[in-house]
Amino acid sequence: MPHSLLSKMVLGCMVSLVAFASAQAQSEGGRNVPLPKYQQECAACHIAYPAGMLPAASWQRLMGALTKHYGTDASLDEASLREITGWLKSNAGTYRRVSEEPPQERITQSAWFLRKHNEREISPAVWKRASVGSASNCAACHTNAAQGNFNEHEVRIPK
Amino acid sequence: MMKHISRAVLSAGLLSAIAVGASAPAFAVTPEAQLAAYTVQAGSPPQPARGQLLFTTKHGKDWSCSSCHTAVPTVDGKHASTGKVIGPMAPAFNAERFTDSAKTEKWFRRNCNDVVGRECTPAEKADVLSWLLTLKR
Numbered sequence: 020m021p022h023s024l025l026s027k028m029v030l031g032c033m034v035s036l037v038a039f040a041s042a043q044a045q046s047e048g049g050r051n052v053p054l055p056k057y058q059q060e061c062a063a064c065h066i067a068y069p070a071g072m073l074p075a076a077s078w079q080r081l082m083g084a085l086t087k088h089y090g091t092d093a094s095l096d097e098a099s100l101r102e103i104t105g106w107l108k109s110n111a112g113t114y115r116r117v118s119e120e121p122p123q124e125r126i127t128q129s130a131w132f133l134r135k136h137n138e139r140e141i142s143p144a145v146w147k148r149a150s151v152g153s154a155s156n157c158a159a160c161h162t163n164a165a166q167g168n169f170n171e172h173e174v175r176i177p178k
Numbered sequence: 179m180m181k182h183i184s185r186a187v188l189s190a191g192l193l194s195a196i197a198v199g200a201s202a203p204a205f206a207v208t209p210e211a212q213l214a215a216y217t218v219q220a221g222s223p224p225q226p227a228r229g230q231l232l233f234t235t236k237h238g239k240d241w242s243c244s245s246c247h248t249a250v251p252t253v254d255g256k257h258a259s260t261g262k263v264i265g266p267m268a269p270a271f272n273a274e275r276f277t278d279s280a281k282t283e284k285w286f287r288r289n290c291n292d293v294v295g296r297e298c299t300p301a302e303k304a305d306v307l308s309w310l311l312t313l314k315r
Contacts, residue, residue: 065260090259092291096284152261 053167054106060099064091066158066165070110072126074118078107081124127154141176150177209269209276213307219300226312229305237294243306252313268313276307 053067061067070078082104085093095103112118121128136154145151150159157164160176217224233243233251247255251267266272276282290298298306 064257064262086291092288094288094291096280153259156261 054103056099057103057106060095060103062165064093065155067167068126068157069167069169070107071112072117072129073107073112073124074120075108075111077120077124078104078111082107125155145176148177206277207279209307209311212276212279212282213304213311215279216300216304216307220304222301224301224304224308226305226309229302229307229309232298232302233306233309239293239295241293243289243293250313251310268310270311270314275310 053062053070057070058067073081081088082100085095085100116131117129119130121130121132126132132154146154152159157169160174161169162173162175163170213224233247234249236242241258244251245258246264247267252271253266255264255267256262257264265274267275269275286298286303290296290302
């Protein structure tokens with residue numbers, strides 16, 4: 020077998036392995052490593068919400084209105100805005116339950132979120148605790164939310 | 179020729195930035211140098227007392243700077259809506275503060291808009307920074 024053919028085959032295998040690994044990371048709710056710029060800019064104020072938790076159209080609208088971002092001015096310079104928006108859209112949720120665009124681009128208003136946190140699962144009093152504060156405070160209960168890990172076994176509801 | 183020089187300067191700058199480390203801010207400065215720059219733009223000396231007043235009072239909106247940064251920002255603050263911990267603002271208590279002019283400008287732009295409803299003037303920025311620099315250990 021000619022040497023160049025062999026190396027092409029090896030390269031081909033490596034490419035498919037990488038593609039497979041990244042597809043798998045995506046399928047786990049965007050648990051892949053976030054863009055450093057996303058981490059730097061967005062996680063300065065809140066956890067880096069996984070890109071896979073909103074569809075691309077929602078991210079597009081949210082990123083187009085950063086001067087009025089849930090009550091605060093979160094505006095960015097042009098280059099950062101372009102880079103982060105592009106990354107969010109290409110890593111946005113594509114599986115069926117995330118195809119719905121929730122009101123006001125709020126992850127916590129998505130049907131799948133409300134179903135997972137229904138009254139039987141989480142009593143309304145829990146949301147009112149000072150240690151929780153708001154439904155957007157994922158890390159109050161999802162101890163590894165900042166790392167994009169929302170595994171149910173790692174949920175600790177604070178008193 | 180100009181193009182060559184600027185490219186050489188740019189790559190030298192880039193190389194030194196890489197040498198310092200990827201996390202080095204793009205516009206590394208000192209708090210004192212930023213205060214000097216704002217003072218020149220303002221055209222008059224900064225007044226720390228005026229800066230403290232601007233920082234600690236509301237300006238017709240829901241929040242003051244202190245809502246998130248505390249009234250004497252030598253300690254951690256907390257984001258008023260997300261609850262995220264914010265490190266001290268006074269440079270003597272947080273060596274990272276006011277060492278990246280782009281970051282300083284970004285946060286003055288956003289936060290003055292939230293607190294005052296407009297961007298702050300160079301004089302106001304100089305006042306606030308001069309007050310923060312009076313807070314010593």
